[in-house]
Each structure stands twice: as C-alpha cells, then as structure tokens.
Amino acid sequence: MTSAVPCYCATLRIAARKATAVYDEALAPAGIALAQFSLLRKIERAGREVSLSELGRLAALDRSTVGRNVKVMRRKGFIEVGSGDDRREATVRLAEGGRAALAAGAPLWRAAQARVEAKLGEGGAGQLRALLAAL
C-alpha cells in the first residue's frame, strides 16, 4: 500500500504554477507576465547594467535560461543589450518599454501580492518566506 505521502516538490511545483497563474492574470493588462516582470524588477533593483550571469545569480536561473529570456524581452522592447568592459559580457539595462511595463505592472503586482497574502492569512506569509528561504 502506497500511503498518500505528499511530495514536497510536487506540491511546490503546483503552488508555483497556481501562483504564477494568479500573477500572470493580474499583470495581463500591463502586457507582461510574471516571469519577465520579475526579471525586470531584478534589473531595476540592480540600479545598473548587469551581465547575463549576474542576472542569473540574482534570479536563481541557469545562465542559458537567462540568455533566452533576455532575447525575448529584448524583442519586446523591455530591455536593451550591450556589452561591458569585459568584452565577454553581455549586459542588459531597462529600455523604455521595460520601464513602462514596470510602472504599469507595479499596482497590479501589488494587488496579486495582496490577494495571495490574504489567502495565506495572518503570519502565514512570513512563515512561508522563512520556510522557502530554508530551501
């Protein structure tokens, strides 16, 4: 008999998919989905040009994944790609479209964030952060 032991990983993946759907829907009016919005925020927070590898570290994404995502965001006019002093590096910075998406998305993101926080209840939000940080 296989007892019904839930797999942490499967549960996390489902939660991530559901949360993504919630944020994607909220951000839709801004013409951007969470994955890209999140990357734009990392770039914004950096406050300077960042290389693809740095962005990967910031977002905990594989470098090659960042490279592909960047290509899409570039095509959409969210970012511009240049090269740094180190000529191996490809650096990215926000473009007008990216700033606009961030501005339009900010309040929508906050709404989604609040909705999720409400579902988690008092203290739950903080607990979740602490638990996920432990991973």
Place this chain on the structure above:
Amino acid sequence: MTSAVPCYCATLRIAARKATAVYDEALAPAGIALAQFSLLRKIERAGREVSLSELGRLAALDRSTVGRNVKVMRRKGFIEVGSGDDRREATVRLAEGGRAALAAGAPLWRAAQARVEAKLGEGGAGQLRALLAAL
C-alpha cells in the same frame, strides 16, 4: 525607493526550481525526472486507467500539457495509451517501464523527500504543506 518586498510568486518559483533540481538529481539513477515520476505516481495511485483530463485534474496541470507529457512518457515506455468507452477519451496506464521506474525511484524519492524535510526542520514540513494547500 523600491523597498525589497519579496514577491511570493517569484519566491515560490525559485523554491520549486531548486526542489526540482534536488529530486531530479536524486532520481537520476532511476532514469526519470521528478515531473514524470510525479505523473506516474498519480496514475499508480488512481489504480485504474485514467483519461488525460482526469490526470490533468489530479496533477493540477493543463490538459494540453498532460497530452504532451504523456507523449514523451509513452515514447520512453513508461505508460501505454488506449481509449475508454467514451471514444473521445484517451486513457493511460502504467507500462512495464513505468512500474520499473516507480520501483527504482521510490527509495531515491524518499531520500530526497527526507533531505528536504531535514532542511525544513521540525514542524516546518507540516507548516509548508498547510500553507501551500491554502493557495
């Protein structure tokens, strides 16, 4: 000033990716990754043939995603695809390869599960389940 408010969604996605990497590595010797292992378990648990739509509901996946994943698992010999009474339905059941992968993966999965549980600490595991269920 943009304060450093962590996005629940981004955090969840990172946690899911990291957990997936842990389980994938653990399951590697069994020749299967977590996403497919998880689906095989759903089919096993069902104890009967399930349609693609049912599997989608069980795994909280979009039906079209299930369709594609099933195609890959079929090619790998993990499952067999047939059709039910309702001739619209495509039903799946475990094949020999799937049973073997489940058997070989079971102890490896338990090890990964234990490792994650250890990181979450006493009670943390249960809390996480409760929180994710709230989503």
Place this chain on the structure above:
DNA sequence: TCGACTTGCGGGTATATGCCCGCAATGACC
C-alpha cells in the same frame, strides 16, 4: 610572455507549461 585555468556566452537538445482553435463524440432538451 606564454600556456593553463576560469569565466561568460551562444546554440543545440529536450522538457515542461499554458492558451487558443477546431474537430469529434456525448448529452440534454425539446
């Protein structure tokens, strides 16, 4: 200064994921 690592990327390969459209099979309701 020259070879040996190290680092940063692009591209190939394979999955995973969701939305939408259209088709076929069912079901429900006159």
Place this chain on the structure above:
DNA sequence: GGTCATTGCGGGCATATACCCGCAAGTCGA
C-alpha cells in the same frame, strides 16, 4: 429524433527551464 451545448483531444504558438559543448576573452603563475 434532431439541434445545441458540453466535454475530450490534438496541434499550433509562445515561453520557461536546464544541461552540455564549444568558442572567445580574461587571469594568473612560472
């Protein structure tokens, strides 16, 4: 018994994600 809405799929389209290989640029020690 005919519509007509519902349900189940496949396939097209777009992203997201990771691993590996190979090339180019930078670093460092002898």
